[in-house]
Amino acid sequence: MKKNKPKYKAIIEGAVQVIAENGYHASKVSTIAKKSGVADGTIYLYFKNKEDILISVFKEKMGQFIQEIAKATEKENDVQSKLLTLIQLHFEQLAVDHHLAIVTQLELRQSDPKIRAQINDVLKVYLDVIDSILEEGMEKKLFRNDLHVPLMRQMIFGTLDETVTNWVMKNQKFDLVRLAPDVHKLLMNGLKSEG
Amino acid sequence: MKKNKPKYKAIIEGAVQVIAENGYHASKVSTIAKKSGVADGTIYLYFKNKEDILISVFKEKMGQFIQEIAKATEKENDVQSKLLTLIQLHFEQLAVDHHLAIVTQLELRQSDPKIRAQINDVLKVYLDVIDSILEEGMEKKLFRNDLHVPLMRQMIFGTLDETVTNWVMKNQKFDLVRLAPDVHKLLMNGLKSEG
Amino acid sequence: MKKNKPKYKAIIEGAVQVIAENGYHASKVSTIAKKSGVADGTIYLYFKNKEDILISVFKEKMGQFIQEIAKATEKENDVQSKLLTLIQLHFEQLAVDHHLAIVTQLELRQSDPKIRAQINDVLKVYLDVIDSILEEGMEKKLFRNDLHVPLMRQMIFGTLDETVTNWVMKNQKFDLVRLAPDVHKLLMNGLKSEG
Amino acid sequence: MKKNKPKYKAIIEGAVQVIAENGYHASKVSTIAKKSGVADGTIYLYFKNKEDILISVFKEKMGQFIQEIAKATEKENDVQSKLLTLIQLHFEQLAVDHHLAIVTQLELRQSDPKIRAQINDVLKVYLDVIDSILEEGMEKKLFRNDLHVPLMRQMIFGTLDETVTNWVMKNQKFDLVRLAPDVHKLLMNGLKSEG
DNA sequence: CATGAATGAGAATTCATTCAT
DNA sequence: TATGAATGAATTCTCATTCAT
Numbered sequence: 174m175k176k177n178k179p180k181y182k183a184i185i186e187g188a189v190q191v192i193a194e195n196g197y198h199a200s201k202v203s204t205i206a207k208k209s210g211v212a213d214g215t216i217y218l219y220f221k222n223k224e225d226i227l228i229s230v231f232k233e234k235m236g237q238f239i240q241e242i243a244k245a246t247e248k249e250n251d252v253q254s255k256l257l258t259l260i261q262l263h264f265e266q267l268a269v270d271h272h273l274a275i276v277t278q279l280e281l282r283q284s285d286p287k288i289r290a291q292i293n294d295v296l297k298v299y300l301d302v303i304d305s306i307l308e309e310g311m312e313k314k315l316f317r318n319d320l321h322v323p324l325m326r327q328m329i330f331g332t333l334d335e336t337v338t339n340w341v342m343k344n345q346k347f348d349l350v351r352l353a354p355d356v357h358k359l360l361m362n363g364l365k366s367e368g
Numbered sequence: 369m370k371k372n373k374p375k376y377k378a379i380i381e382g383a384v385q386v387i388a389e390n391g392y393h394a395s396k397v398s399t400i401a402k403k404s405g406v407a408d409g410t411i412y413l414y415f416k417n418k419e420d421i422l423i424s425v426f427k428e429k430m431g432q433f434i435q436e437i438a439k440a441t442e443k444e445n446d447v448q449s450k451l452l453t454l455i456q457l458h459f460e461q462l463a464v465d466h467h468l469a470i471v472t473q474l475e476l477r478q479s480d481p482k483i484r485a486q487i488n489d490v491l492k493v494y495l496d497v498i499d500s501i502l503e504e505g506m507e508k509k510l511f512r513n514d515l516h517v518p519l520m521r522q523m524i525f526g527t528l529d530e531t532v533t534n535w536v537m538k539n540q541k542f543d544l545v546r547l548a549p550d551v552h553k554l555l556m557n558g559l560k561s562e563g
Numbered sequence: 564m565k566k567n568k569p570k571y572k573a574i575i576e577g578a579v580q581v582i583a584e585n586g587y588h589a590s591k592v593s594t595i596a597k598k599s600g601v602a603d604g605t606i607y608l609y610f611k612n613k614e615d616i617l618i619s620v621f622k623e624k625m626g627q628f629i630q631e632i633a634k635a636t637e638k639e640n641d642v643q644s645k646l647l648t649l650i651q652l653h654f655e656q657l658a659v660d661h662h663l664a665i666v667t668q669l670e671l672r673q674s675d676p677k678i679r680a681q682i683n684d685v686l687k688v689y690l691d692v693i694d695s696i697l698e699e700g701m702e703k704k705l706f707r708n709d710l711h712v713p714l715m716r717q718m719i720f721g722t723l724d725e726t727v728t729n730w731v732m733k734n735q736k737f738d739l740v741r742l743a744p745d746v747h748k749l750l751m752n753g754l755k756s757e758g
Numbered sequence: 759m760k761k762n763k764p765k766y767k768a769i770i771e772g773a774v775q776v777i778a779e780n781g782y783h784a785s786k787v788s789t790i791a792k793k794s795g796v797a798d799g800t801i802y803l804y805f806k807n808k809e810d811i812l813i814s815v816f817k818e819k820m821g822q823f824i825q826e827i828a829k830a831t832e833k834e835n836d837v838q839s840k841l842l843t844l845i846q847l848h849f850e851q852l853a854v855d856h857h858l859a860i861v862t863q864l865e866l867r868q869s870d871p872k873i874r875a876q877i878n879d880v881l882k883v884y885l886d887v888i889d890s891i892l893e894e895g896m897e898k899k900l901f902r903n904d905l906h907v908p909l910m911r912q913m914i915f916g917t918l919d920e921t922v923t924n925w926v927m928k929n930q931k932f933d934l935v936r937l938a939p940d941v942h943k944l945l946m947n948g949l950k951s952e953g
Numbered sequence: 954c955a956t957g958a959a960t961g962a963g964a965a966t967t968c969a970t971t972c973a974t
Numbered sequence: 975t976a977t978g979a980a981t982g983a984a985t986t987c988t989c990a991t992t993c994a995t
Contacts, residue, residue, distance in 0.1 A: 180955090196479035198393050202990060203957095212956040214992075223990065275479070282477030284391035284470070293537065317557070320550050327530040328523065328554055335526030339518070342488065355515050359523055362512070363558025375980090397965060407981045412966070570976090586869035588783050592969060593978095602977040604971075613969065665869070672867030674781035674860070683927065707947070710940050713924070718913065718944055721920025725912040732878065745905050749913055752902070753948025765959090787986060797960045802987065 176233075181219045184209045188230050193272035197227055197280045228291045231281065234273055238266050239299045246302060252310040253361065256329075259306065260360075261353045263333050268349045271341075278334075278341045303329050310364065317366040329360055371428075376414045379404045383425050388467035392422050392475045423486045426476065429468055433461050434494045441497060447505040448556065451524075454501065455555075456548045458528050463544045466536075473529075473536045498524055505559065512561040524555055566623075571609045574599045578620050583662035587617055587670045618681045621671065624663055628656050629689045636692060642700040643751065646719075649696065650750075651743045653723050658739045661731075668724075668731045693719050700754065707756040719750055761818075766804045769794045773815050778857035782812050782865050813876045816866065819858055823851050824884045831887060837895040838946065841914075844891065845945075846938045848918050853934045856926075863919075863926045888914055895949065902951045914945055 176182075187209030191200045202223055206213045220226045242262045246255040267274040283289055303326045310316035316325070336356060340349045370376055382404030386395045397418050401408045415421045437457045441450040462469040478484055498521045505511035511520070531551060535544045565571055577599030581590045592613055596603045610616045632652045636645040657664040673679055693716045700706035706715070726746060730739045760766055772794030776785045787808050791798045805811045827847045831840040852859040868874055888911045895901035901910070921941060925934045 199480070201988090206957095213958095213990090214956055215954085217991070218954070279477060279479035279484075282474060282479075284474035284477075285394070289474075289537070320554055323534070324531070324547065324550055324554060327534060328527040328551075328558070331526030331528070331530030332523040333526070334530065335522040336519070339522060342484070352519065355519055356523075359515055359519060359558050362560075363523070363554050365557075396963095401982095408965090408983095409967080409981055410979085413979070418965070589870070591967090596978095603969090603979095604977055605975080607970070608975070669867060669869035669874075672864060672869075674864035674867075675784065679864075679927070710944055714921070714937065714940055714944060717920040717924060718917040718941075718948070721916035721918070722913040723916070725916025725919065726909070729908070729912060732874070742909065745909055746913075749905055749909060749948050752950075753913070753944050755947075786984095798962095798986090799960055799988075800958085803958070808986070 178219075180209075180211055180215060184211060184216060184219055184226070185230055185233050188226050189234060189272050189276055192227070192230065192280055193275040197283065202226075224285075224288060227280070227283070228288060230276065231292055231295055235277065235295045235299075238273075238277075239295070239302065241266060242299070243302050246306065252306060252313060252315055255306045255309075256360065257353065257357045259302070260333060260357050261350065264337070264349045264353050267337055268340075268345075271345055274337065274341050274345075278338045300326060300330065307364075314366060316364045325364055328363055332356060332360060370414060373414075375404075375406055375410060379406060379411060379414055379421070380425055380428050383421050384429065384467050384471055387422065387425065387475055388470040392478065397421075419480075419483060422475070422478070423483060425471065426487055427490055430472065430490045430494075433468075433472075434490070434497070436461060437494070438497050441501065447501060447508060447510055450501045450504075451555065452548065452552045454497070455528060455552050456545065459532070459544045459548050462532055463535075463540075466540055469532065469536050469540075473533045495521060495525065502559075509561060511559045520559060523558055527551060527555060565609060568609075570599075570601055570605060574601065574606060574609055574616070575620055575623050578616050579624060579662050579666055582617065582620065582670055583665040587673065592616075614675075614678060617670070617673070618678060620666065621682055621685055625667065625685045625689075628663075628667075629685070629692070631656060632689070633692050636696065642696060642703060642705055645696045645699075646750065647743065647747045649692065650723060650747050651740065654727070654739045654743050657727055658730075658735075661735055664727065664731050664735075668728045690716060690720065697754075704756060706754045715754055718753055722746060722750060760804060763804075765794075765796055765800060769796060769801060769804055769811070770815055770818050773811050774819065774857050774861055777812065777815065777865055778860040782868065787811075809870075809873060812865070812868070813873060815861065816877055817880055820862065820880045820884075823858075823862075824880070824887070826851060827884070828887050831891065837891060837898060837900055840891050840894075841945065842938065842942045844887070845918060845942050846935065849922070849934045849938050852922055853925075853930075856930055859922060859926050859930075863923045885911060885915065892949075899951060901949045910949060913948055917941060917945060 184205065187207075188200075188205045191205045191208050194200075195204070202216055203213050205226065206216050209216075216226070220229060242259055245258050245262055249255045249258050267277065281292060283292065304322055307316060307322050307325050307329075311318045311322075333356070336352060337349065340347065379400065382402075383395075383400045386400045386403050390399070397411055398408050400421065401411050404411075411421070415424060437454055440453050440457055444450045444453050462472065476487055478487065499517055502511060502517050502520050502524075506513045506517075528551070531547060532544065535542060574595065578590075578595045581595045581598050585594070592606055593603050595616065596606050599606075606616070610619060632649055635648050635652055639645045639648050657667065671682055673682065694712055697706060697712050697715050697719075701708045701712075723746070726742060727739065730737065769790065773785075773790045776790045776793050779785075780789070787801055788798050790811065791801050794801075801811070805814060827844055830843050830847055834840045834843050852862065866877055868877065889907055892901060892907050892910050892914075896903045896907075918941070921937060922934065925932060
């Protein structure tokens with residue numbers, strides 16, 4: 174399995190750094206190679222092309238990111254805690270790895286349709302996690318049911334995403350993780366059923 | 369004034385279309401020139417370089433977009449209507465001009481710091497509009513005041529933005545404008561003070 | 564006559580300055596126009612193209628330069644004085660107009676064959692002045708006659724030219740005119756017949 | 759060492775030919791690449807930019823040219839022979855390689871200050887060789903000492919340079935090398951101490 | 954598997970020149 | 975004559991990708 178080889182991993186790590194520092198388009202394959210400690214040509218033994226590096230970075234890093242959240246939320250029993258856990262882990266993981274944060278908040282926004290589609294595949298898993306929490310909440314009459322799930326999901330994801338983007342744009346000057354409880358309160362309010 | 373000259377406007381319009389169709393990086397200056405009906409060199413009489421085209425497109429189009437919203441919300445008397453108007457106009461304007469929508473939702477996300485900074489200047493005005501609504505709501509005790517404004521603003525902007533992005537990503541297959549009342553309800557719920 | 568019109572002269576003067584400051588290739592027609600106080604298009608009412616500006620500058624300025632020397636040397640009676648006068652005027656005229664000096668010492672060296680040919684036509688007149696002095700000197704047995712004129716002419720012109728180039732290259736830091744008598748002595752020594 | 763690699767040398771040789779034929783400004787990088795038998799991009803593995811090609815050509819070719827002269831003059835015992843050797847080698851080397859001659863006599867005259875400075879560094883070595891001959895001649899009372907060295911050096915270099923330029927301008931129609939003894943005689947006359 | 958020198962397609966930008974006013 | 979906005983050909987340089995070693 175290619176993905177377990179050390180050079181593959183080295184290139185992914187090198188790429189995250191280089192892309193975070195320069196942006197995808199301004200990142201040169203040769204720079205990624207140098208940062209990863211491999212030769213330019215070696216990149217092409219592990220990745221089809223430059224685009225494939227970007228997509229692989231997303232799949233690897235975001236996959237991990239999402240897995241972490243999926244596992245942790247499953248462990249929680251009530252819906253409220255699940256949502257709080259999701260928010261906390263979302264913030265924590267990005268706060269810990271600011272290179273990754275830059276990549277997800279800025280470089281994830283590729284308009285190239287081919288790249289977009291792949292990114293969305295990865296994100297889909299995350300959105301499904303959110304949806305399942307929402308559905309559980311609605312089933313248990315904790316969340317309002319006069320609105321459809323996609324809308325509520327957009328509020329959740331949009332709020333988290335916008336908050337992180339803000340944090341990245343302000344060069345991580347404030348404590349992102351500390352915001353989790355307030356964000357949770359805000360979202361719960363929006364979601365909860367009346368009375 | 370350069371910005372009122374017909375060729376300037378023609379290039380802005382041409383650029384919106386070309387960038388919406390191809391993305392900024394894949395858009396060639398010569399393609400923008402052709403679409404605008406001017407010679408390649410003419411572009412450089414009105415814009416410093418390719419980057420300047422992108423930034424000018426944002427400033428022109430977004431400036432207009434935001435002005436429209438700012439004016440309309442001011443006309444409304446109560447805070448609830450202001451928020452609804454903001455949501456409706458946000459959706460309407462992008463629904464009407466899908467080239468613009470593509471540009472704002474995808475191409476607006478440039479990681480190049482120089483471009484980012486300029487974009488943020490423009491967005492700042494919009495965020496200020498949101499803030500003033502929030503502050504009015506808090507003053508009038510309609511909105512909760514145990515959370516700080518930036519957080520609430522992120523929820524509002526994040527939700528709208530995420531909703532539009534979703535609509536763009538799904539190739540505008542659903543009626544964006546019709547979502548406005550529900551989004552309004554959802555956000556009001558999150559914002560409103562208890563009791 | 565085109566050449567007596569004020570704009571023609573203005574352009575020639577503007578061109579000397581701009582070319583001296585930037586070199587021919589780096590000089591833009593629009594810059595010359597601006598410096599001359601005329602519109603870009605006006606240049607083309609007086610000159611065929613950019614190359615024609617350069618050649619005209621040479622013809623005007625060098626023609627004048629050479630005429631001055633030709634007239635003054637003719638007035639002198641003996642050969643020695645003619646040579647001294649030539650050297651002095653050569654140095655004086657360039658010392659007085661350092662823009663012209665830069666143009667003659669650096670920009671005169673164009674390798675474009677078309678330009679070269681024209682420049683040489685102008686220079687030819689100067690070399691003829693030198694030749695006539697040499698021939699008179701040989702006739703009067705003052706100069707050696709075992710060497711042919713071109714060689715001696717090359718020594719004279721080469722020495723003067725190299726001296727001025729040196730002065731230009733050292734940013735006119737020393738007094739060029741004061742060198743005339745010594746250069747004269749040096750050249751006379753090389754030229755004079757033995758015994 | 760980059761300079762010993764075959765492609766480096768090939769590009770230098772290609773560049774000399776192309777520049778001699780077209781002049782520096784009219785020479786396209788792609789033409790130099792083709793003549794050198796390498797791809798356009800390869801040029802940029804060995805040279806920073808087009809200007810760097812020109813400067814490198816000068817440094818390589820002139821450096822060699824001057825070394826040859828420096829070595830040969832050192833071997834001679836008396837001052838007269840040193841000067842004759844210098845003249846002969848100066849003429850011989852350029853007569854043998856007319857591409858190089860064109861480059862040194864026409865393209866060497868660049869007014870771009872950055873390029874000029876580099877060229878002068880290389881020429882400096884040659885002028886030092888001339889100076890040391892002059893100083894030896896003055897010490898041994900063979901040369902006059904009422905004139906300063908720079909002036910005499912300018913006569914020597916100016917005469918040689920002007921002679922070669924003439925030969926190049928006349929398309930190498932006469933035998934340059936055969937002129938050496940006469941030029942030597944002429945210069946010795948100018949330099950030698952009286953009596 | 955790994956290398957990195959070589960490739961060459963591709964694109965932004967400049968600027969001499971034109972021409973409608 | 976004079977203008978200067980508009981033109982578009984022309985050229986340097988970059989960088990993803992290949993392939994001989």
